Amino acid sequence: MKVILAETAGFCMGVSLALKKLDRAVRKGGATICTLGPIIHNPQVLEHYEKLGVKRIQSPAEVEPDTVVVIRAHGIPQDVELELKKHGVVVVDATCPKVKKAQLLIERQAERGRTLLLYGEENHPEVKGLLSYAKDDAEVFDSLEELQGHINENQEYFLAAQTTQDRGVFEQIRDYAKQQSNLKLPVLETICDATKVRQHEAVEVAKRVDKMVVVGGYQSGNTRRLAQVVREQGVDCIHVETAEELNPEDFADCSLVGLTAGASTHDITIDEVRAALEGMSSRADH
Structure with a gap:
């Protein structure tokens, strides 16, 4: 079975920057490192950092002395950030720009x-x-x-x-x-261009294939929306987190499958899904 991989699949700039900041803190060492909430919405990436000793807390009240706290890529509320700083810990802001x-x-x-x-x-x-x-x-x-x-x-x-x-x-x-509204309505341009490009490319790939696969965390909003915009084109779309979740029976009638991934999906996971799809045989191959 042939697979068309979207060029924009995988980490966006904001996720890459956040993980680089976390990696830098891990390499430096010398203190307990934790993130306030998950650094990004991807279970496989979070598991990787847990194995490196990175802890996850849910509120500033859980902070221990001599801790480096990395703020998640999604950002945090202002009052939470102020409370963190009151604890006197080192705060690394990994909020997406x-x-x-x-x-x-x-x-x-x-x-x-x-x-x-x-x-x-x-x-x-x-x-x-x-x-x-x-x-x-x-x-x-x-x-x-x-x-x-x-x-x-x-x-x-x-x-x-x-x-x-x-x-x-x-x-x-x-x-x-x-x-x-009878009054002037300022409109802020806050939607990331990478999101627009990723969604547009997913739609274009969907037009060429029998079925689409979107890879990424189930808690990832941008990944869920990728699947949503594909389905709105009338194309069957399967959302998975890992290659192990793929069912060959779902692709029995497919000869060409499109593949894209959310902004917090690691290249390794994408490659594993692609390899699994390419290893499947469709009825058209027989």
């Missing part, structure tokens, strides 16, 4: 008294961090339908999105929000 930029842009608009309209997953750690910069004055929604009916035409708003959201949907939300 795109997320950090979104945080600061949101803070600037919130300081002008505007209410944030945020397109994103309410329980996602990145979104929780972004909301903290809005001074608790925000509306969160994950679809146009959820936003409809919630805009006060005479209230000052500004619009932003979680960095890994679908740009096409965001543009529909932008157009709707502008129609509903």
